[in-house]
Structures are given as structure tokens and as C-alpha cells.
Amino acid sequence: MLIEKNPALGGATVMNGSNIVATGSELAEEIFGDNGDTADKFYEDVNKGSKYTIKEELTRAMADTIGNAIDWVSEAAGLKYRKAQTQVADHSVERQVELDSSSSAELIEIASGVFEKNGGTIMLETKAEELVVKDGAVTGVLATDADGNNINVTAKSVIIATGGYGADEQYRTDEMEGYLYYGPSFSTGDGLEMAMEIGADADNLDWFKIYPHGWEVQPGIGKLTTYSSKKATDMGGIYVNSKGNRILNEASVYSDFRDKIMEQEDSVAFLVMDEETWNEFYDLLLLHGFSEELIQGYLDKNGTETPIVVSSGSLEEAAKAAGIDAKVLAETVSTYNCLLYTSDAADDSLRVD
Numbered sequence: 001m002l003i004e005k006n007p008a009l010g011g012a013t014v015m016n017g018s019n020i021v022a023t024g025s026e027l028a029e030e031i032f033g034d035n036g037d038t039a040d041k042f043y044e045d046v047n048k049g050s051k052y053t054i055k056e057e058l059t060r061a062m063a064d065t066i067g068n069a070i071d072w073v074s075e076a077a078g079l080k081y082r083k084a085q086t087q088v089a090d091h092s093v094e095r096q097v098e099l100d101s102s103s104s105a106e107l108i109e110i111a112s113g114v115f116e117k118n119g120g121t122i123m124l125e126t127k128a129e130e131l132v133v134k135d136g137a138v139t140g141v142l143a144t145d146a147d148g149n150n151i152n153v154t155a156k157s158v159i160i161a162t163g164g165y166g167a168d169e170q171y172r173t174d175e176m177e178g179y180l181y182y183g184p185s186f187s188t189g190d191g192l193e194m195a196m197e198i199g200a201d202a203d204n205l206d207w208f209k210i211y212p213h214g215w216e217v218q219p220g221i222g223k224l225t226t227y228s229s230k231k232a233t234d235m236g237g238i239y240v241n242s243k244g245n246r247i248l249n250e251a252s253v254y255s256d257f258r259d260k261i262m263e264q265e266d267s268v269a270f271l272v273m274d275e276e277t278w279n280e281f282y283d284l285l286l287l288h289g290f291s292e293e294l295i296q297g298y299l300d301k302n303g304t305e306t307p308i309v310v311s312s313g314s315l316e317e318a319a320k321a322a323g324i325d326a327k328v329l330a331e332t333v334s335t336y337n338c339l340l341y342t343s344d345a346a347d348d349s350l351r352v353d
Contacts, residue, residue, distance in 0.1 A: 001153060002112075002120060002142050005127040005186070010108045012163050012184050017227060017288050018099040018107050019084045021091070024067025027074055028095060031083050035091045039063040049253050055204065070097070072216055077111040084258040086227045090253045102227075126151065131158065131194050138198070164207065165189030173206050178267060180222030182211050207312055212257040212269075215298070216308030228284040229271060235280060237273035238336055242266055244319065244328030246336060270308070272333070278311070 002009075022028035023042040043063040047054050074081055075134055084096035099106050106171035107132060125146035132140035132152070140154040164187040165171045170187060213229040214222040233239075233250035239257070240246050241264045248260045261269045273281060285295060298309035312318040315333065321328035 002122045003126045003128050004124050007125050009112055014104045016104055017102050018104045019096055021066055021095050022070045022097045023095050025070045027070055027081055032094055037095050045092050049255050051255055077114045086230045089251050117156050131198050133198050160191035162191030163187040165192050176208055179210055179217055182222045182224055210258050211263055212254050219334050227288050228281045231284055232271055232273045232277050232281045235277040237271050239269045240272055242324055244325035244332055246332050
């Protein structure tokens with residue numbers, strides 16, 4: 001039995017575009033061949049990308065079991081994966097796969113259908129309220145349905161898969177001030193609270209994930225542009241600050257990019273691209289949660305409020321609308337274009353890969 005408090009399945013899963021790491025799976029071997037990827041290599045990439053702040057036993061468990069997990073779910077649900085369009089710099093080898101649709105909606109629809117076909121029951125708009133404990137073991141869940149009826153579920157095993165807690169401001173620390181929240185509005189720590197109420201330990205609640213790619217679509221709320229942004233930099237897009245200076249090598253791992261953004265006076269970076277790149281960027285936005293109307297609305301504001309999305313036939317005009325030093329930006333673009341042919345950057349952190 002699956003209990004879901006929302007009117008539809010998916011949760012935070014709908015935000016990732018079906019992209020997943022397949023290290024150690026038969027699927028990865030089929031797609032990538034023998035590319036040298038191992039659980040140990042994946043573990044180290046995660047550790048490095050996290051600035052060596054990982055929870056070792058949990059990261060080890062993920063690295064060692066993710067292959068079997070992806071093989072199991074793809075076989076059980078008949079999911080057809082391919083090499084993902086986006087292979088992020090944090091991974092030292094290609095290991096990311098995605099569904100043909102590049103959409104988690106496909107995963108959710110197919111997997112939930114297989115679940116029900118095999119006797120599973122899905123209860124939507126039903127909120128788990130409390131874990132039932134008997135003789136020191138969790139034996140079920142007390143829940144409430146959309147009509148306010150109480151439901152008592154008894155089970156041999158209970159899995160808490162309620163997502164994060166970032167949408168509940170009581171869990172936000174002072175260190176989180178100024179960072180955007182990119183998760184769903186319904187990630188309110190329900191499972192965390194139920195587990196803690198029966199004595200479960202909680203760890204690292206003062207930690208939070210910071211995404212470097214995204215637009216502030218509401219005050220304090222971000223919407224991810226990861227796939228679009230990666231495509232743009234692959235095609236030559238560059239990141240600059242409001243002074244017009246390029247801030248890093250765009251092939252850097254995400255944690256380095258995040259840190260560079262936070263070093264800026266306004267904690268903002270601008271992604272500058274040409275028309276050809278924008279067209280690819282735009283198409284991926286549409287594929288991953290944005291609508292034509294939403295994007296056009298941002299363009300119509302022409303830099304007067306966040307998110308700053310401007311388009312112009314003139315680099316100078318675009319820079320002025322975005323609040324970027326136009327003269328410095330022109331020099332930056334010229335320098336970058338020269339580096340494409342010489343790769344002789346005075347600052348190694350600004351080399352072009």
C-alpha cells in the first residue's frame with residue numbers, strides 16, 4: 001500500500017527529468033560499455049563534489065547498491081533507459097541515464113501502473129500522521145484521508161519516503177539565509193517528524209543542498225535550469241558577474257560553481273549565450289517544467305525584476321537591461337572567444353575546457 005498526501009504521485013521525483021546514475025548496473029554496461037566506472041569511483045566523485053563532507057556509510061551504501069536498484073526498477077517496470085543528454089561535470093565518467101521522454105512523469109506513470117497491476121493499492125490525498133509501534137517495532141501507520149476519515153494501516157514493513165523538509169521554515173538555520181529553496185512546497189518534513197517522535201535519531205539537519213543553476217521565480221524560491229544551463233555552457237555560454245567578469249571555468253564541478261556565485265557581492269551569476277545556444281536552452285526549459293507563457297513573461301519584464309531574463313540583438317543592450325557592466329562584458333566575451341583558440345588563460349581557473 002502506498003499512501004500519498006498529494007492529489008498526484010511524484011513528489012520531488014518529478015523535478016529531476018528521470019536522470020539517474022546507473023553505476024554498477026547491467027544497464028550501464030549495455031549503454032556505456034567498459035568505461036572504467038566502479039562503485040568506488042562513484043563514491044569518490046560524490047565525496048569530492050561534496051567537499052569531503054559526506055556521511056561515509058550512507059554514501060557507501062548508495063554507491064554499492066544503486067546499480068542493482070536501477071536494474072531492478074527498470075526490469076520490474078519495463079522502463080527503457082538511454083544515455084542521458086546531460087552528463088554533469090561532477091562525474092569523472094559518463095554514468096547518467098534517462099528515459100526516452102527525459103521526463104519523470106513517464107517513470108511515475110509506468111511504475112505506479114505496474115505496482116497496482118501486481119496488487120498494490122495507492123491512496124492519494126491521504127496523509128500519514130503517526131507511526132504505530134508495538135513491542136519496539138513499527139507495525140503500521142495512522143493516516144487521514146481527504147474527507148478527514150482516520151485510517152489505520154497495519155504492515156510487516158513501513159518505508160518512510162516522504163522527501164525533505166526544506167519547505168518548512170522551522171528547519172531553516174541562519175546559515176540558509178539568502179539561499180534559494182528549489183524543492184517542492186509540500187516537502188515539510190512529515191516523515192522526519194514521525195520518525196523522531198518514536199525516538200529515531202536525526203543527523204545533519206543543519207545541512208542543505210545549494211543548487212548553482214536556477215532562476216528565482218518567487219522571493220526565496222528557485223526553479224532549476226540544470227539541464228538547460230549545462231547544455232548552454234557545452235555550447236559556449238559563459239558565467240559572468242554583474243561587473244561583467246567571467247567567474248570560473250564553466251566545466252567546473254557544481255560545488256565550485258556554487259562557491260564562486262556566493263563569492264560575488266550580490267550572490268548572483270549571469271549566463272550569457274548567443275541565439276543558437278538560447279534556442280537549445282529554451283527547448284530544454286520547456287522539457288523540464290517551464291512553459292512558453294512563463295518564459296515569455298520573464299522576457300517581457302526585460303530585467304526589471306527577478307528572474308533576470310533578457311534578449312537583445314545587441315550585447316550592450318542586453319547587458320544594460322540585466323544590470324551588467326556592458327563595456328567589461330564586451331571585453332570578457334572577446335577574451336573568451338580568443339581562449340577558444342589559444343586556451344592560454346592568465347588565470348587557470350578561467351581556462352576553457
